[in-house]
Amino acid sequence: MAKRGARTTQRAADPVQRPVTTGRYAVRPGTFNLAGELFTPSGVRLSRADADVTAERAAAAVRNGAAVVFESCGCGGGGPCRPRWLEAPASLAVAKRSEPRMVVDGTTPTWIDVWEVDGSTAVFLHGDVEWGSLLD
Numbered sequence: 113m114a115k116r117g118a119r120t121t122q123r124a125a126d127p128v129q130r131p132v133t134t135g136r137y138a139v140r141p142g143t144f145n146l147a148g149e150l151f152t153p154s155g156v157r158l159s160r161a162d163a164d165v166t167a168e169r170a171a172a173a174v175r176n177g178a179a180v181v182f183e184s185c186g187c188g189g190g191g192p193c194r195p196r197w198l199e200a201p202a203s204l205a206v207a208k209r210s211e212p213r214m215v216v217d218g219t220t221p222t223w224i225d226v227w228e229v230d231g232s233t234a235v236f237l238h239g240d241v242e243w244g245s246l247l248d
């Protein structure tokens with residue numbers, strides 16, 4: 113009878129984590145899921161870093177590489193409109209020349225917040241914000 117070698121135990125490979133595609137925490141590229149999480153167009157989940165920033169800070173963040181996201185109705189981006197992600201070269205060019213201007217008329221909630229994850233930053237403009245030709 114042949115001797116058997118010692119048995120080796122192989123650990124099962126760690127399961128591959130797949131993005132959640134349904135339910136409250138579903139990954140929704142470029143917008144919010146039902147849990148209020150914001151995702152980049154490539155599906156990376158961002159966290160709100162600052163809920164109310166100045167126009168000066170927003171412009172500085174964009175000059176430092178932040179993406180620009182915009183929603184015009186003041187719903188926060190999780191309501192009837194979808195966030196619009198702007199092209200980086202255009203937003204950088206505008207940020208070098210000017211700062212966003214909030215047009216507060218009392219009817220549309222208007223603010224700027226910043227979202228981040230692992231070195232990626234997005235400046236999110238809400239409501240009646242003007243910024244040169246960027247939001248046309």
